[in-house]
Amino acid sequence: MLYNEPSPLEVKVVTRRFGMANSTSIETYLATDGYVAIRKAMEMTPEAIIDELKASSLRGRGGAGFPTGMKWSFVPRNSGKPSYIICNSDESEPGTCKDRLLMENDPHQLIEGMLIAGKTVSSNKGYIFIRGEYRYLIEIVDRALAEAYAHGFLGKNILGSGWDFDIYTHTGAGAYECGEESALLESLEGKRGIPRLKPPFPAVVGAFQAPTILNNTETFSAVPAVLRDGGPAYAALGTPKNGGTRMFCVSGHVNKPGVYELPMGFPLMRLINDVCGGIRNGKKLKAVIPGGSSSPCLKAEECDILLDFDSLAKAKSMAGSGGLLILDEDTDIVAVALRTIKFYAHESCGWCIPCREGTTWLKKILTRFHDGAGKPGDIPLIEELSNNMFGRTFCALGDAAAMPTTAFITKFRDEFEAYLKKSTPPVDTPELAVV
Amino acid sequence: MLTGKSMTFSPALEERFAKLLTSYPPGRTRSAVVPMLLYAQDEVGFVSRELIDEVAKRCSVTPLQVDEVIGYYSMLHRHPIGKYNLQICTNISCQAVGAEQLMEYACRTLDLKNRETTPDGLITLEEVECMGACAWAPAIQINYDFHHKVTPERFDQLMAALRDGSYEKKAS
Numbered sequence: 338m339l340y341n342e343p344s345p346l347e348v349k350v351v352t353r354r355f356g357m358a359n360s361t362s363i364e365t366y367l368a369t370d371g372y373v374a375i376r377k378a379m380e381m382t383p384e385a386i387i388d389e390l391k392a393s394s395l396r397g398r399g400g401a402g403f404p405t406g407m408k409w410s411f412v413p414r415n416s417g418k419p420s421y422i423i424c425n426s427d428e429s430e431p432g433t434c435k436d437r438l439l440m441e442n443d444p445h446q447l448i449e450g451m452l453i454a455g456k457t458v459s460s461n462k463g464y465i466f467i468r469g470e471y472r473y474l475i476e477i478v479d480r481a482l483a484e485a486y487a488h489g490f491l492g493k494n495i496l497g498s499g500w501d502f503d504i505y506t507h508t509g510a511g512a513y514e515c516g517e518e519s520a521l522l523e524s525l526e527g528k529r530g531i532p533r534l535k536p537p538f539p540a541v542v543g544a545f546q547a548p549t550i551l552n553n554t555e556t557f558s559a560v561p562a563v564l565r566d567g568g569p570a571y572a573a574l575g576t577p578k579n580g581g582t583r584m585f586c587v588s589g590h591v592n593k594p595g596v597y598e599l600p601m602g603f604p605l606m607r608l609i610n611d612v613c614g615g616i617r618n619g620k621k622l623k624a625v626i627p628g629g630s631s632s633p634c635l636k637a638e639e640c641d642i643l644l645d646f647d648s649l650a651k652a653k654s655m656a657g658s659g660g661l662l663i664l665d666e667d668t669d670i671v672a673v674a675l676r677t678i679k680f681y682a683h684e685s686c687g688w689c690i691p692c693r694e695g696t697t698w699l700k701k702i703l704t705r706f707h708d709g710a711g712k713p714g715d716i717p718l719i720e721e722l723s724n725n726m727f728g729r730t731f732c733a734l735g736d737a738a739a740m741p742t743t744a745f746i747t748k749f750r751d752e753f754e755a756y757l758k759k760s761t762p763p764v765d766t767p768e769l770a771v772v
Numbered sequence: 773m774l775t776g777k778s779m780t781f782s783p784a785l786e787e788r789f790a791k792l793l794t795s796y797p798p799g800r801t802r803s804a805v806v807p808m809l810l811y812a813q814d815e816v817g818f819v820s821r822e823l824i825d826e827v828a829k830r831c832s833v834t835p836l837q838v839d840e841v842i843g844y845y846s847m848l849h850r851h852p853i854g855k856y857n858l859q860i861c862t863n864i865s866c867q868a869v870g871a872e873q874l875m876e877y878a879c880r881t882l883d884l885k886n887r888e889t890t891p892d893g894l895i896t897l898e899e900v901e902c903m904g905a906c907a908w909a910p911a912i913q914i915n916y917d918f919h920h921k922v923t924p925e926r927f928d929q930l931m932a933a934l935r936d937g938s939y940e941k942k943a944s
Contacts, residue, residue: 340908340920419797431863431902462797469810469847470903472916505795507803510810511847513901527802527831529844545797588865588906595907630864630902660906662865676867680901686844 338441341595344612348574350582351558352598355442361477363484366445372490374564378453379498383414386457390560392568394580399425399516399553400629400657402646405560411540412458412548421544422454422463422504423551425521429468429513430629431680432660435584435596436554440467440474443558444481448504450557452490453564454550455502462503464544465554466521469510478506513684517732518551520686531688532732555584555659575601579645583659590665592617602645609640609663620665624748628657630677631737633744634664654744670752674745675703681738692735695726699742706753711760716753719746779826785815789830801831805838809848818852846901854889854896856934858882859913862899865906874910875899877924882931895934914939 339356343349354360354369366372378386390406397403412420424447428436439447451463467474482504485491493501507525509515515524519533522544543549559581563571572580579601585608586596592614599608605625609615616622622637627644633654635642642648649656664673682696699722706715719742727739746753781789788811789804796803808827813819819842828835842848860878862871878897879885889896905911908920912927919930933939 428904429902432865432906433902434904434906434908437904464795468904469845470913470916507795508807508810510806510845512845524806525803526800527805527833527837527841529841545800586907588909589868594909626864660865662868662906664868668868673864673867676862676864680863683901 340438341593344593344595344597346607346612347598348582348600349598350562350571350574351439351446351555352442352584354446355438360442361444361481363445363481363488366443367488370565371445371561372449372488374561375449375452375456375490376496377564378456379496383457383459386453386564389568390563393563393571394568394575394578395556395559395563395571396579396646397553398555398559398583398659400430400631400655402656405552405556408540408552409454409457409550411538412550413541414458416548418547419462419545420458420460420548420550422451422458422460423521423525423539423544423549424451424463424465424554424557425516425518425551426465426467426471426474426554427509427516427521428471428554428658429516430631430658430660431677432586432588432626432629432662433658434586434588435659437471437474438584438596439554439558440465440471440478444478445485446558446561447478447554448481448485448490450560451504452495452502453560454552454557456500458548458550459500460550461501462505464505464507464525466507466509466515466525468515469508472508475506475508482506512686513680514686514732514734517734520732521551522549529686531686532734534731576643576645578647585644586658586660587613587663588660589663590617590620590668591615591663594663599644602643602648605635605640605642605644605661608644608661613663616663616665618665620667622663623666623668624664624670626660626662626664626741628655629660630662630680631655631733631740632657633740634748636748670745670749671703671707671756674742675700675707677741677745678703678738681734685734685738689731689735691726692730692738695722695730695735696738698722699738706756706760709756709760711757713757716746716750716757778829779816779822781812781815785811793830802833802837804831805833806841806845809838809842810845813848819848819850852893854894856895856914856939857898858895859898859900859903861901861903861905861909861911861913863902863906865902866909866911869909871910874912874922874924874927877927881928895931 359365387410395405512530514520515530520530524530539549539551574581624634626634646656678699682700685692685696687693723739723742726735792804824838828838860875884897886899912919
């Protein structure tokens with residue numbers, strides 16, 4: 338089911354089957370070049386598959402944008418241990434709603450991508466880690482897995498090659514932190530999702546302490562197209578070092594919010610105006626949060642930018658998970674900053690102190706501030722807390738909380754100051770005992 | 773301590789559990805703990821002491837190893853909740869299009885605060901974090917069903933349907 342009208346500007350690679358009748362069925366998949374790439378991969382050496390991925394410039398669609406071919410090349414193929422293929426379908430970064438569509442509309446494409454990964458490192462087992470809230474997707478993916486087994490694409494002696502591969506679904510139960518790869522692996526082992534010390538990275542010591550390929554749902558879903566059409570053809574869809582297309586999840590104050598598949602490097606302002614019909618109610622643009630809630634916001638005047646990993650990094654933000662929140666001129670940035678930090682405080686696992694204490698105190702101060710009881714020292718205090726948390730936490734969650742907070746308070750300082758002017762700080766009340 | 777009694781579940785759930793326990797590498801049945809808790813909670817209603825012991829037994833781990841994950845995962849709860857778990861996302865994408873007002877509206881019309889249950893045990897209201905429906909916000913989930921672009925009018929219709937028993941699973 339499609340939840341928004343497609344745009345004529347879309348370039349459909351991973352979403353090409355969306356909207357087709359019975360798009361989840363293996364018959365539809367087979368009739369539309371499905372399982373062609375795995376047959377091709379069966380005839381290729383692991384090195385050749387990895388070279389094809391490197392040529393495609395496919396980069397991880399979960400948030401970090403790490404080159405997929407390189408990631409796969411780090412997995413030792415003669416460790417003597419089993420190896421695992423893990424799909425991160427724990428989509429939880431606020432603003433992101435694409436992996437859900439990939440599983441809902443084209444589960445076989447994901448399965449084929451994982452099969453190719455499995456073949457590359459001679460793995461025999463894969464898991465799709467699906468967030469608990471996406472229960473209905475477990476049924477859809479399980480049905481697709483059963484079809485793939487029935488057609489000989491999974492199980493023993495796949496396509497007569499002598500190679501065995503199984504894929505299972507695994508459910509989370511509500512924890513943003515489990516989207517972080519090492520926390521996900523802990524959760525897969527039945528524990529609290531506390532991140533692991535890295536290195537070693539999952540490529541070497543991953544699931545069940547064994548070598549592991551761990552990628553995002555969209556990344557695996559793009560792999561069949563890379564093998565089928567060739568790495569260079571996929572790369573050519575995007576910009577240099579940012580191959581192919583990606584799914585942009587656009588939310589907020591636009592006329593046509595939705596998920597759209599566009600070439601990497603698509604201009605942000607064209608996305609807002611030409612794909613999403615501009616800002617709603619004729620309002621002006623104030624800011625864009627370009628890659629999920631952990632990405633630093635861009636002010637309107639910074640939005641003349643290309644949507645790829647490198648361009649956004651250059652602007653000191655990030656392409657992240659592809660979730661873009663568009664905010665109009667009436668938006669209360671202090672309220673957005675508070676809601677953002679409330680989320681990270683809720684999701685901090687508490688394992689390391691800068692994140693646990695930093696997010697909690699930022700939440701308390703911003704709550705007080707937003708309630709109209711801010712103190713003159715609060716603005717530098719918020720800045721200092723964020724800056725001190727950044728880069729000093731066990732995993733990226735602390736950074737994810739610090740980066741947007743710093744950006745809000747730096748870029749929209751006038752709004753914070755305006756709040757302060759309206760504030761009436763309580764006298765003689767216990768400091769910060771509000772929350 | 774493990775109690776001597778065993779819990780039994782519906783045949784469909786027993787089948788799911790049997791499959792779960794063979795899904796992981798040898799000696800790794802602990803991996804089934806979180807899925808088993810969530811699936812069982814759907815049937816039992818909440819994670820009871822008895823369920824903790826049962827999952828521990830089935831996964832060959834200690835009850836403490838089961839107990840310790842419950843506080844970590846926000847979907848697992850130790851106490852019964854309403855028949856319908858009404859979850860309203862107020863994270864930034866939903867906030868931008870009125871989710872906080874929708875949450876206030878829900879509190880007012882249902883006469884509930886966050887995480888409270890109606891006296892008849894029908895509806896539990898919960899403000900939740902991003903559920904992955906950002907482009908079709910504001911979004912709510914009723915148990916596992918997504919409802920997109922929920923206006924107060926649509927919200928009233930859904931609540932009326934929950935009350936008169938006509939609520940049907942519909943991801944709209």
